[in-house]
Amino acid sequence: MSETTTVTETGGTSDPLGDETLAQRALALDAADELGEHRERFALDAGTVYLDGNSLGALPAHVPARMADVITREWGELRIRSWDESGWWTAPERIGDRIAPIVGAAPGQIVVGDSTSVNVFKAVVAAARLAGEGRDEILVDATTFPTDGYIAESAARMTGHRIVPVAPAGMAGAAGPRTAAALVNHVDYRTGRLHDLPGITAALRAAGALAVWDLCHSAGALPVGLDAHGVDLAVGCTYKYLNGGPGSPAYLYVAERHQAAFDSPLPGWNSHSDPFAMTPGYEAAAGAVRGRVGTPDILSMLALEAALDVWDGVAIEDVRAKSLALTDFFLECVRAYVPEGRVATVTPEAHGERGSQAALSCANAPAVMAELIRRGVVGDLRRPDVLRFGFTPLYVGFADAERAARILSEVLTDLPA
Incomplete structure (x- = not known):
């Protein structure tokens, strides 16, 4: 890990009320999202949260x-x-x-x-x-x-x-x-x-x-x-x-x-x-x-x-605003759901220092990512220990972010530390 990388410990204890509140917030944020209508322009399946657009973007449906x-x-x-x-x-x-x-x-x-x-x-x-x-x-x-x-x-x-x-x-x-x-x-x-x-x-x-x-x-x-x-x-x-x-x-x-x-x-x-x-x-x-x-x-x-x-008709400034909101919300969900000490955030918290991905260091990262993908959350990893989640604002929503963090918590709970 480079000396310029910020590492923030994250983790928390989930409870039914907290889960429900975050899920409800995600739905409200998606309802107010002006870029949300662009999602229908991509070939995506409802059963998958696709967070690997920083490696390969989704197929635009008209191509x-x-x-x-x-x-x-x-x-x-x-x-x-x-x-x-x-x-x-x-x-x-x-x-x-x-x-x-x-x-x-x-x-x-x-x-x-x-x-x-x-x-x-x-x-x-x-x-x-x-x-x-x-x-x-x-x-x-x-x-x-x-x-x-x-x-x-x-x-x-x-x-x-x-x-x-x-x-x-x-x-x-x-x-x-x-x-x-x-x-x-x-x-x-x-x-x-x-x-x-x-x-x-x-x-x-x-x-x-x-x-x-x-x-x-x-x-x-x-x-x-x-x-x-x-x-x-x-x-x-x-x-x-x-x-x-x-x-x-x-x-x-x-x-x-x-x-x-x-x-x-x-x-x-x-x-x-x-x-x-x-x-x-x-x-x-x-x-x-x-x-x-x-x-x-x-x-x-x-x-x-x-x-x-x-x-067409999309302002890159709007894309950036949603990107920051998505990654903020994802990291908030990770802190709320994931058992304490299981992951650490390596993506900077400061907006001026963050791209459009959230990277988490995690023990046994290859097995964790493989299980995430099996459960319908597609990200990727960089060995030895970095889980990468790319947020493409034209087709990723807040419910995707919440679901990804929740399933990550479940995977980490099921797999040995």
């Missing part, structure tokens, strides 16, 4: 029909014509512009395609090149998702830089005249801790370095403000809170001010200024298109595009 049309008509009938007539060729930028308002970006700065890992590589190498001569270190979030660290190390070897692991809380103070860039996770994947994107970005820019943010656990769950906070480059996946589907393509944000000098380490024919000229020499296209590489994965790309329809 299968859209994909049937893509496969039978656009591919089956129009075939090659669909690159033009169905807009396949422009999908990476078009879908990027749909993601842009969710993460606080103006149009023309996000391109969709490839995996998060590939986009991390593009962003880190490009940031090191943009920083120029005399800056030979890349700061990396010491608590980062492992792949980000692996990719950053490879990018450093390729560009002649050295990696400096730094806890996010110390990132601002670590940046100096030799710092080219920093790769930071907006939300910690284990604990759900929200890191200070505005403050860290400002400190990096003041030091002359570039800020590269991984938004995998924040985009679609809370306001990001890429443009407002002066972020240089960012990457993120689309299969968590954006509900794009398993393995759906990731995205790359390149701030408009960097696009003319953005030098991708993976130049491909899709990012060429004249891709169908098929010339041997590479000339980069203008704008965020420079982030493209090869032929996009159209089926998963268009499934993502359809999934983004659930965001």
Whole structure:
């Protein structure tokens, strides 16, 4: 567990009156929830509390029909014509512009395609090149998702830089005249801790370095403000809170001010200024298109595009307000129901430091999560001892939170400590 993690002991004794009161409150909160009507737009079953949207978002119910049309008509009938007539060729930028308002970006700065890992590589190498001569270190979030660290190390070897692991809380103070860039996770994947994107970005820019943010656990769950906070480059996946589907393509944000000098380490024919000229020499296209590489994965790309329809008319600020209310209520229920000493909260209590998940440390966590799933509460875990519960406000309600905490208490009572 990292030194920046907050651990709070939690536990209590349930009684029938307390249980009834929390259950009644949950129903009242759901009745007043203005986002609650969006739940019907997802394929969910009444017997399951799905709290793993921070790993794989639920299926928007209209996506299968859209994909049937893509496969039978656009591919089956129009075939090659669909690159033009169905807009396949422009999908990476078009879908990027749909993601842009969710993460606080103006149009023309996000391109969709490839995996998060590939986009991390593009962003880190490009940031090191943009920083120029005399800056030979890349700061990396010491608590980062492992792949980000692996990719950053490879990018450093390729560009002649050295990696400096730094806890996010110390990132601002670590940046100096030799710092080219920093790769930071907006939300910690284990604990759900929200890191200070505005403050860290400002400190990096003041030091002359570039800020590269991984938004995998924040985009679609809370306001990001890429443009407002002066972020240089960012990457993120689309299969968590954006509900794009398993393995759906990731995205790359390149701030408009960097696009003319953005030098991708993976130049491909899709990012060429004249891709169908098929010339041997590479000339980069203008704008965020420079982030493209090869032929996009159209089926998963268009499934993502359809999934983004659930965001029509939704304000990310409302999503954030419900997310905080849900996680507050869940943790309150855990304190009321779970036997004392059986779990400890590792997600920060402070709203300004919390993403959209609640993480609990627990002995015998793998067995506990397996039994929770068997009883209809689907979360996940990070070994050795962290239970993770992701709260996706578009389809998770307060009754879900209460039920999950109550069943967790039952599981912990039934299993040996």
